[in-house]
Amino acid sequence: MERSKFHVKKGDTVKVLAGKEKGKTGKILKVNHKKDTVIVEKINFIKRHARPGGKTRQGGIIEREGPLNVTNVNIVCPRCNDAVRIKKIVLEDKNTARACTACGEILDR
Numbered sequence: 001m002e003r004s005k006f007h008v009k010k011g012d013t014v015k016v017l018a019g020k021e022k023g024k025t026g027k028i029l030k031v032n033h034k035k036d037t038v039i040v041e042k043i044n045f046i047k048r049h050a051r052p053g054g055k056t057r058q059g060g061i062i063e064r065e066g067p068l069n070v071t072n073v074n075i076v077c078p079r080c081n082d083a084v085r086i087k088k089i090v091l092e093d094k095n096t097a098r099a100c101t102a103c104g105e106i107l108d109r
């Protein structure tokens with residue numbers, strides 16, 4: 001299992017807790033441990049000027065997901081259907097997994 005200092009990781013469904021996208025949910029596409037940010041699918045679109053050359057010869061403005069601070073997102077429990085606190089539990093095979101503190105649902109499968 002990939003080690004992470006974050007409470008969330010790539011592939012998690014998360015809810016945005018602060019900022020202009022507050023309340024929206026999406027899947028984490030990318031985690032940046034150096035900058036403490038995550039990229040969440042279809043959240044926080046920002047306009048960027050594409051550089052001419054390379055793959056996009058035309059250049060111009062493109063829209064793509066911008067980074068969110070990792071502290072502003074929280075994992076969504078599929079059973080509670082909301083952002084929840086997580087706890088670490090030890091499974092029968094001695095691996096640790098993240099579980100919902102509210103309902104006990106294991107969030108690492």
Ligand SMILES: [Zn+2]
Nearest residue numbers: 077080100103
């Ligand atoms: Zn739950």
